[in-house]
Amino acid sequence: MKVKPLAVLKMSCIFVILKPLLLLVALQILFDDTTQAAPTTNADTKPLSNWLNRSGTETTTTTATDEHSSSKAKSNLKWTSRSAWQAAPAIHIPTRITGAVGGVSHVIIHHTATPAAACRQSTNACAATIRAVQHNHQQQRGxxxxxxxxxxxxxEERAEIYEGRGFGVVGAHAVGYNARSVGIAVIGDWTADLPPGPVLEKMQDLIAYGVQKGHIQRNYVLLGHRQVKATDCPGSRLYNELKEWPHYEQHAV
Structure with missing residues (x-):
């Protein structure tokens, strides 16, 4: 019988010792590969920017939608809808403005001659004031x-636009002009005081929106109610402010 060289015997011994260890390592690697969870993906997951608006707050308010535009375009201008301020239904079907190519020709500014404190307090209190104005118009004036x-x-910190009859509807605010104008009322009595800055800014934004969407002509005429009727409306302080605005006309046309 031949005797194996010493080196061969040493290698055989090392293999016998290491074989169980190598087997355990291989089994551990195989076990890890088969049990490790695959990365999960969710096709419905959207970027955070899709859920947040530009100011970084959750988008829960609806933007004002131009219901009368064929493109259904949306604007960043927001207003409180009739349903939100709990308006009573119109007594009859609203009369649509017809024949106003490019929008109505006039914007007429009013004041409600009611206390402005409610709208300074909260939107809910302001909505209650608007409901009272609507009740007066429907029940007292018919x-x-x-x-x-x-x-x-x-x-002074914020302002809200509230939908009355809306764009494209004949109003009841200026005899002789209702079918060719948009009537905007600033809530309060502005005889001695000027409305807060945010309120004036919202008024300008609303007019610009109407022009952009084709509800108001680009060369519209801006008037105070007193220019088309014997009244103090929209209050002397507010009326003097309007004189400095673009499109104001001293003589009603």
Missing amino acids: WDDIGYNFLIGGS
Whole structure:
């Protein structure tokens, strides 16, 4: 019988010792590969920017939608809808404005001559004031609905636009001009005081929106209510402010 060289014997011994260890390592690797969870993906997951608006707050408010535009375009301008301020239904079907190519020709500014404190307090209190104005117009004056197309109220910190009859609907705010104008009422009595800055800014935004969407002509005429009727409306302080605005006309046309 031949005797194996010493080196061969040493290698055989090392293999016998290491074989169980190598087998355990191989089994452990195989076990890890078969039990490790695959990375999960969710096809419905959307980037955070899709759920947040530009100011970084959750988008829960709806933007004002141009219901009368064929493109259904949306604007960043927001307003409180009739349903949100709990308007009563119109007594009769609203009369649509017809024949106003490119939009109505006039914007007429009013004030409600009611206390402005409610709108400085909260949107809920302001909505209650608007409901009272609507009740007066419908029940006391016998009109189909609140007379204005839009109302605006607020404080030095914020302001809100409230939908009255809306764009494209004949109002009841200026005899002889209802079918060719948008009537905007600033909530409060602005005889001695000027409305807060945010309220004036919202008024300008609303007019610009109307022009952009084709509800108001680009060369519209801006008037105070007193220019088309013997009244103090929209209050001397507010009326003097309007004189400095673009499109104001001293003589009503």
